[in-house]
Amino acid sequence: MSEFTGKTAIISGGAEGIGLSIAQALGAEKMNIVLADIDQTNLEKAGNDLAAAGIPVLTVALDVSQEEQWHEVANQAINMFGKIHMIVNNAGIGGDTGPIENQDQQGWQWALDVNLMGVVFGAKVMTPYIKSHGEGGWIVNVASMAGMGGIPYLGAYTATKAAVVALSESWAGELEPSGIHVSVLCPAFVQTRIHESGRNRQKKYQSKNSNPAETSLLTDLAKEKVEKGIEVSIVGKRVVEALHDGEFYIFTHPNYYSLAKQRAEMIDQAFNKSAQSPLLKHIVNQEIEMP
Numbered sequence: 001m002s003e004f005t006g007k008t009a010i011i012s013g014g015a016e017g018i019g020l021s022i023a024q025a026l027g028a029e030k031m032n033i034v035l036a037d038i039d040q041t042n043l044e045k046a047g048n049d050l051a052a053a054g055i056p057v058l059t060v061a062l063d064v065s066q067e068e069q070w071h072e073v074a075n076q077a078i079n080m081f082g083k084i085h086m087i088v089n090n091a092g093i094g095g096d097t098g099p100i101e102n103q104d105q106q107g108w109q110w111a112l113d114v115n116l117m118g119v120v121f122g123a124k125v126m127t128p129y130i131k132s133h134g135e136g137g138w139i140v141n142v143a144s145m146a147g148m149g150g151i152p153y154l155g156a157y158t159a160t161k162a163a164v165v166a167l168s169e170s171w172a173g174e175l176e177p178s179g180i181h182v183s184v185l186c187p188a189f190v191q192t193r194i195h196e197s198g199r200n201r202q203k204k205y206q207s208k209n210s211n212p213a214e215t216s217l218l219t220d221l222a223k224e225k226v227e228k229g230i231e232v233s234i235v236g237k238r239v240v241e242a243l244h245d246g247e248f249y250i251f252t253h254p255n256y257y258s259l260a261k262q263r264a265e266m267i268d269q270a271f272n273k274s275a276q277s278p279l280l281k282h283i284v285n286q287e288i289e290m291p
């Protein structure tokens with residue numbers, strides 16, 4: 001028996017990859033699992049696999065960028081399991097790669113709607129259900145190491161993942177008093193099909209960059225990196241380990257620490273520079289008040 005036993009988790013993008021790995025790990029903790037995904041074929045398969053492993057499971061079709069579909073997920077989850085305790089906002093896409101001048105509106109909108117608004121809608125719709133029973137709960141947002149520092153030629157993805165880190169920091173302070181623990185998962189490369197995200201690109205976001213047959217140097221590079229990433233089953237178990245310990249930032253690649261440290265040191269140096277500016281002398285020692 002753990003703090004998760006008998007409670008209910010909703011996992012977006014749970015049909016495969018990191019989402020399914022988290023579902024398996026939470027299922028092993030005896031949680032009820034609601035898998036929600038845009039890919040109905042894989043969704044059904046994943047649901048059958050979890051059920052065969054003895055995990056109570058419900059599958060619901062969901063495009064995370066459509067707020068009204070989240071309400072349907074919540075309704076079905078409540079009908080089947082009674083309460084909702086955890087939302088794992090995992091569904092995400094890699095987005096277009098390339099130089100800034102080649103990025104078009106449709107590509108940006110795809111990344112913003114799925115990677116950012118998908119997370120916003122998931123939290124917005126599920127939070128009242130988690131608050132309602134008073135038993136507390138969890139919001140787990142899946143960002144990326146890309147959210148911890150910009151990746152050249154991957155602007156839209158980087159921007160949305162940085163936004164997910166920032167949102168998680170904001171929500172953590174807001175929701176802790178309601179007993180809802182917020183975490184943000186920041187993996188580096190994991191063996192999934194993230195480099196083939198175009199398979200789920202909705203029609204309205206199709207653009208000249210979205211031809212799935214297009215193989216640029218950058219997509220090949222991404223594929224190679226992902227294929228050399230860590231094995232996906234580790235990620236779900238790592239998330240459970242981190243949630244048991246109440247971790248906020250959940251890292252899966254301790255070998256990337258030097259990158260985060262380098263960024264922190266650059267920020268440190270930049271603050272020191274500003275403190276030396278004659279223009280800012282009058283506020284160097286001024287107290288700040290946080291809201």
Ligand SMILES: NC(=O)c1ccc[n+]([C@@H]2O[C@H](COP(=O)([O-])OP(=O)(O)OC[C@H]3O[C@@H](n4cnc5c(N)ncnc54)[C@H](O)[C@@H]3O)[C@@H](O)[C@H]2O)c1
Nearest residue numbers: 013016017018038039063064091092144189190192193194
């Ligand atoms: N694999 C990596 O190297 C890596 C690294 C850092 C972060 N991530 C993040 O992990 C999360 C999961 O990605 P993954 O690596 O498992 O990729 P994946 O492509 O294997 O799985 C993504 C899942 O999300 C679903 N999905 C895509 N668009 C959707 C939509 N609009 N609505 C609902 N479901 C949708 C897909 O059908 C799929 O089941 C993403 O947020 C991704 O950015 C992955």
